[in-house]
Amino acid sequence: MNSAKPWMHCVPDMPITLDGDGPLHEQIRKAFARKISARDLKPGDRLPFEHELVRSLNTSRMTVSRALQALAEDGLIVRRRKAGSFVAEQTAFETPVTIHVPRNQIEAAGKRYGYKRLSKAKMTPVSQGSANHVLHLVCLHTADEKPVLLEKRWINLDAVPAAADETFKGLPPGEWLLRNVPWNEAEHTISAIGADEETATCLQIKPGTACLKVDRRTWSGDASITHVSLIYPGDQMKLAGQYRPGQQALSAP
Amino acid sequence: MNSAKPWMHCVPDMPITLDGDGPLHEQIRKAFARKISARDLKPGDRLPFEHELVRSLNTSRMTVSRALQALAEDGLIVRRRKAGSFVAEQTAFETPVTIHVPRNQIEAAGKRYGYKRLSKAKMTPVSQGSANHVLHLVCLHTADEKPVLLEKRWINLDAVPAAADETFKGLPPGEWLLRNVPWNEAEHTISAIGADEETATCLQIKPGTACLKVDRRTWSGDASITHVSLIYPGDQMKLAGQYRPGQQALSAP
DNA sequence: CAGTGGTCTAGACCACTGC
DNA sequence: CAGTGGTCTAGACCACTGT
Numbered sequence: 001m002n003s004a005k006p007w008m009h010c011v012p013d014m015p016i017t018l019d020g021d022g023p024l025h026e027q028i029r030k031a032f033a034r035k036i037s038a039r040d041l042k043p044g045d046r047l048p049f050e051h052e053l054v055r056s057l058n059t060s061r062m063t064v065s066r067a068l069q070a071l072a073e074d075g076l077i078v079r080r081r082k083a084g085s086f087v088a089e090q091t092a093f094e095t096p097v098t099i100h101v102p103r104n105q106i107e108a109a110g111k112r113y114g115y116k117r118l119s120k121a122k123m124t125p126v127s128q129g130s131a132n133h134v135l136h137l138v139c140l141h142t143a144d145e146k147p148v149l150l151e152k153r154w155i156n157l158d159a160v161p162a163a164a165d166e167t168f169k170g171l172p173p174g175e176w177l178l179r180n181v182p183w184n185e186a187e188h189t190i191s192a193i194g195a196d197e198e199t200a201t202c203l204q205i206k207p208g209t210a211c212l213k214v215d216r217r218t219w220s221g222d223a224s225i226t227h228v229s230l231i232y233p234g235d236q237m238k239l240a241g242q243y244r245p246g247q248q249a250l251s252a253p
Numbered sequence: 254m255n256s257a258k259p260w261m262h263c264v265p266d267m268p269i270t271l272d273g274d275g276p277l278h279e280q281i282r283k284a285f286a287r288k289i290s291a292r293d294l295k296p297g298d299r300l301p302f303e304h305e306l307v308r309s310l311n312t313s314r315m316t317v318s319r320a321l322q323a324l325a326e327d328g329l330i331v332r333r334r335k336a337g338s339f340v341a342e343q344t345a346f347e348t349p350v351t352i353h354v355p356r357n358q359i360e361a362a363g364k365r366y367g368y369k370r371l372s373k374a375k376m377t378p379v380s381q382g383s384a385n386h387v388l389h390l391v392c393l394h395t396a397d398e399k400p401v402l403l404e405k406r407w408i409n410l411d412a413v414p415a416a417a418d419e420t421f422k423g424l425p426p427g428e429w430l431l432r433n434v435p436w437n438e439a440e441h442t443i444s445a446i447g448a449d450e451e452t453a454t455c456l457q458i459k460p461g462t463a464c465l466k467v468d469r470r471t472w473s474g475d476a477s478i479t480h481v482s483l484i485y486p487g488d489q490m491k492l493a494g495q496y497r498p499g500q501q502a503l504s505a506p
Numbered sequence: 507c508a509g510t511g512g513t514c515t516a517g518a519c520c521a522c523t524g525c
Numbered sequence: 526c527a528g529t530g531g532t533c534t535a536g537a538c539c540a541c542t543g544t
Contacts, residue, residue, distance in 0.1 A: 024513080025513080025514090034437075037436070037437040038435045038437075039435045049528090049529070049530090050530070051528095059514080059515085060514065060516065061516085061517090062315075062513095062514070063513085063515085065530075065531080065532090066513095068530090069530095069531090079529090079530065079531090080522090080523080080524090080529080081522045081523055081528085081529050081531080082522070082523045082524050082525090082527085082528055082530080083523075083524070083529070083530090084529070084530085085529095085530085090431065095349070095350055095352065095441045097348055097349075097443065182292045183290070184287075186348070188350075190350065190443060190465070191487055192464055192465040192466075192485075192487030193463050193487055194447075194461070194463040194487075208447070208461055208463075210446050210447040210461075210463035210464065211445055211463065212444060212465075213445075232445075234444055234445030234447075276531075276533090277532080277533075278532080278533090302509090302510070303511070304509095304510090312533080313533065313534045313535065313536090314534090314535085314536090315533070315534075316533065316534085318511080318512080318513095319532095321511090322511095332510090332511065332512095333510080333511080333541090333542080333543090334510050334511045334512080334540075334541045334542055334543090335508085335509055335511080335542045335543055335544090336509095336542075336543070337510070337511085338511085
């Protein structure tokens, strides 16, 4: 029986070519990122051991280790003690999507930012466990007087009692929370919906128009802070993300 | 005149409390992430200098430096030579969105994956500079025989001539490209569209139904490889992202 | 020009794990 | 149990930058 396992494979002749640009650990990282990106190293292939790279590159172990750890953090390789470092299998991939605070986003586009609170109401939720009292807000954000974002928000008054005293007539609740309430965990969901009657009226679009909906739930420890639905007319808003070469996991083209 | 500038502010008494769990550099990183998350340290505040932390924590500079560099990579702090490390201002934030290979995503949900190539055609694009010949594909992905994803793809035959000889009848083009073509850069756009007649027919939904559209453009160096539009019925597909505590930049609740 | 972070070295000990 | 990566130390020199 052949004892050579597929994941033990290591390209026999692997000259590491550094580009001489920037810090040494970054050059090493880029060199392997290039090889992986170009399929010169394939998923499952073993990289040289740290001590081999230390010898061949005539450097110290910290420098090599830093390069390989960066690759591991980016998901390009997997490191296992006693076994070595291996090119990661490619299944899913993650792309960073940037979601801006409405005011910044609109002003960055060179437009005049406008804000209006449409409604504010205290509620006692029928379902949900943690919150006894909830503040519900509906707000409209405009760019050059044109509605571009409908915000439906629920704030947990048990966790944020001070919110009950705020009118939110001048300051959007997102910005108020940002300044006043600490949080440490958030969850996002992006989906597409057809505008219902109320949404369509607020955004001055036809009912049924496709809209992008971003749901964000925010926690502080175990306590739920707020849940917000941001509804953008689909043709006016796009969320964009970009890879930087060799800095992310690979995926399906 | 008072020479103390606002960004020079540093909380005078800043006891760093480590939780004693895990590597030291990680404990230090978490300690400051906690302080920032809880607004104990506010945007613009200066963190202690490296040499101060080395003294107060009785450790080495490499360890402190590694913790602070991790915070800088996560966007929680900004580091400036000669000035110090400061809590970052919070404007936008990024959330990682996971986009799976259709087959994996459907099979992970415990459903039967199905695939059908609807059309394949060579085209000569009227606009666009880099590609003279383009292969256009329309494919349908199903879960338990139900259409869940329409894929419209364009492949640059100048960069990937081998694609012309593939039928793509059994193997989705995304998986074929993943196995055969290296790439190193990708750009994503997420938007909402109403289904047109053709899309609605393919996905067996009513025309005008809101759909989530993910556009991905892929490059290898300067050469464009492929552009794909993935169209999901809005109610069936959500893209989800999540923060891990203290590992990401802060933003608007 | 002085003080900060950025990088690097040559060691060390330890935890885990595959054999 | 031997070999790998994970972490850490106590130094060093350098680049940048604010004053």
